[in-house]
Amino acid sequence: MLAPSPVPPEAVAVRDLRKRFGAAEVLRGVSLTAREGEVVAILGASGSGKSTFLRCLNLLEVPDAGEITVAGEAVRWRQRRGGRVPADRGQVDRLRARVGMVFQGFNLWSHRTVLENVIEAPVHVQGRERAECVAEAEALLAKVGIADKRHDYPAQLSGGQQQRAAIARALAMHPRVMLFDEPTSALDPERVGEVLAVMQALAEEGRTMLIVTHEVAFARDVAHRLVFLHEGRIEEDGPPAETIAAPRSDRLRQFLARCRIGVA
Amino acid sequence: MIDIAFLAESLRALAAGLPLTLGLTGGAVALGLVLAGLAAAGRLSGIAVLDGLARLYVFVFRGTPLLVQLFLIYYGLGQFRPDLQALGLWWFFREPYWCALLALTLNTGAYTAEIIRGGVLAVPHGAVLAGRACGMSRGLLLRRIVLPLAARQALPAYGNEVISVVKATSLASTITLLDLTGIAQKLIAQSFRALEVFVCAGAFYLAINLAIIGLVRLAETILAPDLRRPRPV
Ligand SMILES: Nc1ncnc2c1ncn2[C@@H]1O[C@H](COP(=O)(O)OP(=O)(O)OP(=O)(O)O)[C@@H](O)[C@H]1O
Ligand SMILES: [Mg+2]
Numbered sequence: 001m002l003a004p005s006p007v008p009p010e011a012v013a014v015r016d017l018r019k020r021f022g023a024a025e026v027l028r029g030v031s032l033t034a035r036e037g038e039v040v041a042i043l044g045a046s047g048s049g050k051s052t053f054l055r056c057l058n059l060l061e062v063p064d065a066g067e068i069t070v071a072g073e074a075v076r077w078r079q080r081r082g083g084r085v086p087a088d089r090g091q092v093d094r095l096r097a098r099v100g101m102v103f104q105g106f107n108l109w110s111h112r113t114v115l116e117n118v119i120e121a122p123v124h125v126q127g128r129e130r131a132e133c134v135a136e137a138e139a140l141l142a143k144v145g146i147a148d149k150r151h152d153y154p155a156q157l158s159g160g161q162q163q164r165a166a167i168a169r170a171l172a173m174h175p176r177v178m179l180f181d182e183p184t185s186a187l188d189p190e191r192v193g194e195v196l197a198v199m200q201a202l203a204e205e206g207r208t209m210l211i212v213t214h215e216v217a218f219a220r221d222v223a224h225r226l227v228f229l230h231e232g233r234i235e236e237d238g239p240p241a242e243t244i245a246a247p248r249s250d251r252l253r254q255f256l257a258r259c260r261i262g263v264a
Numbered sequence: 265m266i267d268i269a270f271l272a273e274s275l276r277a278l279a280a281g282l283p284l285t286l287g288l289t290g291g292a293v294a295l296g297l298v299l300a301g302l303a304a305a306g307r308l309s310g311i312a313v314l315d316g317l318a319r320l321y322v323f324v325f326r327g328t329p330l331l332v333q334l335f336l337i338y339y340g341l342g343q344f345r346p347d348l349q350a351l352g353l354w355w356f357f358r359e360p361y362w363c364a365l366l367a368l369t370l371n372t373g374a375y376t377a378e379i380i381r382g383g384v385l386a387v388p389h390g391a392v393l394a395g396r397a398c399g400m401s402r403g404l405l406l407r408r409i410v411l412p413l414a415a416r417q418a419l420p421a422y423g424n425e426v427i428s429v430v431k432a433t434s435l436a437s438t439i440t441l442l443d444l445t446g447i448a449q450k451l452i453a454q455s456f457r458a459l460e461v462f463v464c465a466g467a468f469y470l471a472i473n474l475a476i477i478g479l480v481r482l483a484e485t486i487l488a489p490d491l492r493r494p495r496p497v
Contacts, residue, residue: 058397089401097399107390110490111412121398124408153490166394173398 008036010069011177011208012057012099017066019052026052027063028232034177037206041219041240044229045255050212053229054179057210058099059092070095071176097125100170104182106162108154114141114165115150118172126173133172140168144198160191164198171202178202180211196222216259220244228252266460274451274464281447282468284361288433288443289472292368293426299369300376307381318377325374331435333371338363338439364436372429379425383418384410416488423480427473434469444468 012034019027026049034040044050055061057068059075064083068075075095078087086092108117118137122128141147144164146157154162163183170178180199184192196218203209203222213219219226219240226240230251236243247253306318325333341348341357348354356362387410395405437446448465452458484491 060393060396093399093401095399096397099397101394101397103390103394103397105390107388107394109391109394109409109413110388111416111488113490120408121400124404125399155490169394170398 008038009072010034011036011038011071012210013067013069014057015067017053017056017063017068019049019056019061019063026232027056027066030066030229030232030234032227032234032237034208034210036176036208038225039203039207039209039211039223040225040227041223042210042212042227042229043214043216043219043252043255044212048229049232050229051181054101054181054210054212057177057179058096058101059086060101062086071098093125097121097173098176100173100175100178102163102166102170102178102180102183104185106154106159106166106186108162108166108169110154113151113153114146114157114168117154117165118169121169122172137168137172140171141165143201144168145194158191159187160194163187163195167195167198167202176208178207178209180209180213182212182214184213184215214259216244216256228255230255267457270455270457271460271464274461275467277451278444278447278461278464278468281442281444284436284441284443284446285430285433285468286472288361288364288368288436289426289430291365292372292429292433295365295369296372296376296429299373300380303373303377304380304384307377308384322374322377325370326378330367330371330432331438334364334367334435334439337367360436360439360441364433364439364441368429368432368436371432372425375425375428376422379418379421380414382421383414383416386417387413412487416484416491419480419484419487423477426476426480430469430472430476 010033012032014030014032017027017030018025030049030053032040042050042053052061056063056066057070059068062083062085073091073095076087076091077084108114109120112120115134115137118140119130119133122133122136123130138147138150141150144167146161146164146168149157149161149165154165157165167183183199184195187195192215196215199209199211200218200222211219211223221240223240226236226238226243227234228236228243228247228249228251230249235249236247236252243252244256247256303318303321306314307322309315337357338360341363345354348357356366391409391413392405395409400408433443434445436443437449440446442450444465448461451461455461
């Protein structure tokens with residue numbers, strides 16, 4: 001090893017991402033770099049393009065323009081009539097396996113038990129040894145606090161438990177980056193805390209996370225950086241506490257005022 | 265007035281038609297499922313030509329009576345005997361058994377294609393998204409997520425379809441085949457005792473369908489274990 005580098009390497013780097021749906025330009029040139037271990041909170045009004053941005057990162061949505069690099073590997077593109085597409089499906093699958101995603105609606109596989117949900121991709125996508133995956137899945141489920149639910153089906157769990165199972169499922173792939181798209185928005189208020197606690201624990205162990213959230217207090221306390229998205233552009237990007245205390249843009253000020261009213 | 269001895273004799277005579285009825289059912293259901301899988305894949309492929317072909321197939325075979333299809337294949341194609349002989353296909357279309365199997369297969373394939381398509385369309389989008397998000401290839405996604413979820417959705421309707429194939433095999437008797445119904449008609453022509461004979465034939469069909477209902481239920485417990493388990497109240 002050489003001398004340790006002063007800044008950690010880039011986990012994800014996005015340059016000038018653009019995406020339109022028909023006439024609507026949803027992302028208008030978004031650039032963002034997250035270094036390893038960094039926790040980035042992404043705030044923005046409904047329709048500002050937060051979900052679209054996250055989904056572009058693992059190519060669930062194909063951006064019209066812009067570059068995406070995950071763990072040092074840049075997505076390769078190929079021109080096709082009507083736009084560009086990823087050049088190599090294998091690369092896309094590989095990249096997705098390195099990026100864990102947690103959805104607002106959990107999206108667990110209802111025909112599999114919690115444990116089966118967690119080992120599904122490690123066994124079938126990564127081709128790892130089943131016994132090893134089961135042992136690791138059990139440890140992950142214990143970590144998110146639902147070890148006793150491992151043989152239950154998703155429908156038998158509360159929303160908070162399902163979301164924690166979904167987090168365990170994403171972690172089981174050993175992702176380099178975790179993406180969260182409003183992970184607590186579909187939960188009863190009294191269930192929000194248990195999911196945020198798990199996410200905080202992940203942040204503290206140094207995971208790279210991009211979190212779309214409306215939980216301003218969580219963003220302030222846990223994130224290293226706050227990004228405010230407005231109409232497909234990054235309007236602010238800075239340390240959470242300062243940015244929230246003294247927003248530079250009117251947009252963010254209005255947004256935060258509305259959030260506080262919503263919370264109160 | 266019911267003649268027990270005659271009933272017993274009818275049952276024994278009808279039992280001889282059982283292999284034919286079961287063979288036609290099993291053959292049509294198995295081949296129809298393959299055909300339906302191809303047609304459903306065509307419908308869902310997003311490729312206009314394949315979609316159009318599958319649509320046409322389903323439209324034609326769902327939109328016309330099975331009896332008409334059967335007569336067209338057996339009697340209608342019989343008019344092209346020289347051509348079929350030239351093509352080396354006459355051995356097939358000469359036999360009422362193959363014609364019945366073909367008509368039943370084409371017919372159930374059309375219905376089953378729609379059942380499969382409905383099941384696939386009912387798979388929650390989030391489940392597919394989650395699969396793609398963890399790097400599943402298309403084949404893996406289909407095998408591990410989409411088809412199992414679609415199968416549970418489609419199973420009740422599919423059970424109905426298998427049962428209607430059992431009943432539809434009785435039409436084979438119209439092209440000289442001696443299945444359960446064919447034998448029943450022969451017995452009635454000899455004895456003029458329609459009630460007893462048809463009661464016996466009906467009992468055979470009921471017994472077959474009872475077994476099918478059992479099999480469907482078994483498939484349900486295998487494919488949908490989470491629905492079987494009682495949820496906490
Ligand atoms: N698949 C799609 N087809 C067409 N329009 C879309 C599609 N997905 C998103 N949009 C549009 O893009 C815009 C941004 O959507 P996006 O879901 O990224 O917003 P968001 O910031 O996540 O909002 P929310 O807070 O409500 O989740 C919206 O106007 C939406 O209607
Ligand atoms: Mg969203």
